Amino acid sequence: MIADLQMSRRIRRTHFTSCVEELGVSGFTVVNHTLLPKSFSNSVEEDFYHLRNDVQIWDVGCQRQVEIEGPDAMSLVQMMTPRNIANAQVGQCLYLALTTDKGKIINDPVMLKLSDEKIWLSIADSDIFLWAKALAIGLGLKVTVKEPDVSPLAVQGPAAKDLMVEIFGKQVEELGFFRFKSLDFESTKQIVARSGYSSQNGYEIYLDNRDLGKNLWDAIWAGGEKYNIRPGAPNLIDRIEAGLISFGNDMTSENTPLECGMEKYCSLTDNIDFLGKEYLIEEKRTGSRRQIRGVIFSGKSQGPCTVPWQLYDGSTNVGQITSGIFNPSLGVNTGIALIEKGHWNLGQRINVVIGKGDIRRGQVCFLPFTVPENREIMMSL
Amino acid sequence: MIADLQMSRRIRRTHFTSCVEELGVSGFTVVNHTLLPKSFSNSVEEDFYHLRNDVQIWDVGCQRQVEIEGPDAMSLVQMMTPRNIANAQVGQCLYLALTTDKGKIINDPVMLKLSDEKIWLSIADSDIFLWAKALAIGLGLKVTVKEPDVSPLAVQGPAAKDLMVEIFGKQVEELGFFRFKSLDFESTKQIVARSGYSSQNGYEIYLDNRDLGKNLWDAIWAGGEKYNIRPGAPNLIDRIEAGLISFGNDMTSENTPLECGMEKYCSLTDNIDFLGKEYLIEEKRTGSRRQIRGVIFSGKSQGPCTVPWQLYDGSTNVGQITSGIFNPSLGVNTGIALIEKGHWNLGQRINVVIGKGDIRRGQVCFLPFTVPENREIMMSL
Known part of the structure; x- marks a missing residue:
């Protein structure tokens, strides 16, 4: 079904929205009450190949920052996440799960440690501004919590x-993966990180000045013409292949980080305190009820999953695909799925039901899809 | 600019989304990570007259409920709002501002008192689920905070x-304004309130059962045919005329309830504790820096305001219109505006700048536009 997105001030514009409008953006979604452009003139497949061969510029200003500053900043963030952040360095980005007191996921931001007393959480789609501020108030912590008007550009x-x-000089070459530096742009300092929501090498510029939005976009566009630059967006085919999960799509506040493949970001045996710790320790001991996995399935090339596709083992509903689309490079339909215990083993055969009765043969894979263990399954479907 | 809204599981469907799709919904917005249908085949003007003459059915499932239950439920909600809720009765709805520790607005829900220990906040567009839960955790309160899967239908x-x-029987006739009862529908009990986001009489059914969504919609539709029922949505012309402000549009977390015409919902002299009390008392003492007002302005009939229209007194920028559209019944362009101190008096002449230089003559009014004090101004423009 196709319907317009109706605009209002409540759906916030980024520093770059006017730039994507000039380039004829044809589809948006809304993340953090903010516009995320999702499509221009090309198909998702064309964009996928272009992303892998050339370079794209993405308005990801919807990745809003929650700024936590003060002597208790590190303590507050540690309380919010199962990942041990004690050894985080200034200039480092860390991928985190944020959990409730019951160990449920409420966001999966990238943390940027700006100083020992200043942290940004670059968030997925939930109001962590309110969560962090209320925790700080309730616990009487010495921090201020703000949402600065920063729009990342990827x-x-x-x-x-x-x-x-x-654009930013030789210092870009020295940036390690998930590291950032403060670099010069038009006599201002802007944070540039080697990061991004794709399987490709990439960078994100955390532009803190709305008035510079068009200048930054235009500078990158002009420099990018010889590299065949195009406007783009997080690409569903690429994201699924890379196993990059999405909060709200592949996991919700019904799920735990252990269910969602984030065990390596849960420091359950370290001497740290965080919300939900006892629940995650217990889940680790007894085993998760469901797990995130990849699923491949047969039949005609399938367009994007907008409503979950149900998974069956015989007549038993054993889970659902929450993000899915045909992958032209792998030559198969791919999905990210939450699957019940007992049905998530590599190679498990399942049926995928698209909509109301289009049944496909499928098999369970590891994420990302490109790991060697999946090869035999890819060929056997 | 027109662009599609791209669908995914993250943009949640209500109990009624399939019903509005069948009726050819042509435009959505997103509120609380949930679809809000905004337009069908008619223009905003046609819908406005139809709403005032007949009856409409609105999928307002995006008005999500935050359920606060337990012995400390009333204490937690009182801490969250400047309105004294001590005398709220079971069966009563109360319009509230929710404020931060600095007295800034973060939502304006309708509170439903279900029992002495169970409250729903039927929220505008921000994650009050996270705010309430984090406050409860931080303060060690005896409550559970949940988001039940309830979709209101208006x-x-x-x-x-x-x-x-x-549909619901004679008991509907006994419902006072902003009162609710638990009434029967297909052997279930559903909360029915006399309320709604329009200037017309109306009701909201808080349907707690996704499987009954289509049945409820169809029952109302069938019963409504003789009343010329149509699908609709909160109507911008009606909402502005009635002075119904919208969180995210007419006020943000930069504003206070005193700036936004909500002084009558701020019990500043009562012996209650709430977040931000000292800031609101100080603002009341020294006066607000800006106030919400109506603005009428001349010139051709103006379509909806999607990016704020700036207000000038001479060469001074004195505020902005945040919601605006031509009102065919009043015969004038109307807007809701935040206006700086010294420029908000009734009848103040200002210039309205639409976009990049379409300048109109305007005047400041009271809200709602229909109050007698505005009459002379309406005629003099």
Whole structure:
């Protein structure tokens, strides 16, 4: 079904919205009360190949920052996440799960440690501003919690590095993966991180100045023309292949980080306190009820999953695909799924039901889809 | 600019989304990570007149409930709002501002007192689930905070009462304004309130059962045919005329309830504790920096305001219109505006700048636009 998104002030514009409008954006979604452009003139498949071969510029200003500053900043963030952040360095990005007192996920931000007393959480789609502020109030912590008007801009794809060096200089070459530096742009300092929501090399610029939005976009666009730059967006085919899960799609506040493949970001045996710790320790001891896995399935090339596709083992509903689309590079339909215990083993055969009765043969894979263990299954379907 | 809304599981469907799709919904917005249908085949003007003459059915399932239950439920909610809720009765709805520790608005829900220990906050567009839960955790309160899967359905317009009596029986007639009862539908009990986001008489059914969504919709539709029922949505012309402000549009977490015309919902002299009390008392003492007002302005009939229209007194920017559209009944362009101190008096002449230089003559009014004090101004523009 196709319907317009009706605009109002409540659906916030980023520093770059006017730029994507000029380029003829054809579809948006809304994340953090903010516009996320999702499509231009090309198909998802065309964008997928272009992302893998060239370079794209993405308005990801919807990745809003929650700024936590003060002597208790690190303590508050540690309380919010199962990942041990004690050794985080200034200039480092960390992927975190945020959990409730029952160990349920409420967001999976990237944390940027700006100083020992100043942290940004670059968030997925939930109001962590309110969560962090209320915890700070309730616990009487010495922090201020703000949402600065920062709009990240992503430059993603094989040519991203060369292009970014042209704009921000040689220091870009020294950036390790998930590291950031404060670099010069038009006499301002802007945070540039080597990160992004794709399987390709890429960067994100955390632009803190709305008035510079068009200048930054235009500078990257001009530099990118020789690299065949195009506007783009987080690409569903690429994201699923890479196993990049999405809060609200592949996991909700019904789920725990252990269910969602985030065990390596849960420091359950460390001497730290965080919300929900006892619940996660108990889940680890007794085993998760469900797990995130990849699923491949047969039949005609399937467009994006907008309503979950149900999974069956015989007549038993054993889970659902929450993000899915045909992958032209792998030559198969792919999905990210939450699957019940007893049915998530590699190679498990299941049926995928698209909508009301289009049944496909499927098999369970590991994420990301490109790991060697999946190869035999890919060929056997 | 027109662009599609791209669907995914993250943009949640209500109990009624399939019903509005069948009726050819043409535009959505997103509130609380949930679809809000905004338009069907008619124009906003046609819908406005229909709402005032007949009856409409609205899928307002995006008005999510935050359920606060336990012995400390009333204490927690009192801490969250400047309105004294001590005398609230079971069966009563109360319109509230929710404020931060600095007295800034973060939502304006309708509170439903289900029992002395169970409250629903039927929220505008921010994750009050996280706010309430984190406050409860931080303060160690004896409550559980949940988001039940309840989708309100609104029936609005002059024929709403007769139609609702046909579906829910004579008890509907006894419902006072902003009161609710638990009434029968298909062997279930559902909360029915006399309320709604319009200037017309109306009701909201808080349906707690997704499987009954289509049955409830179809029952109202069938009963409504003789009343010329149509699908609709909160109507911008009606909402502005009635002075019904919208969180995210007309006020944000930059504003206070005193700035936003909510002084009568702020019990500043009562012996209650709530977040931000000292800031609101100080604002009341020294006066607000800005206030919400109505603005009328001249010139051609103006379509909806999607990006704020700036207000000038001479060369001074004195505020902005945050919701605006031509009102065919009043015969004038109308807007809800935040206006700086010294410029908000009734009849103040200002210029309204639409976009990049379409300048209109305007005047400041009271809200709602229909109060007698505005009459002379309406005629003089």
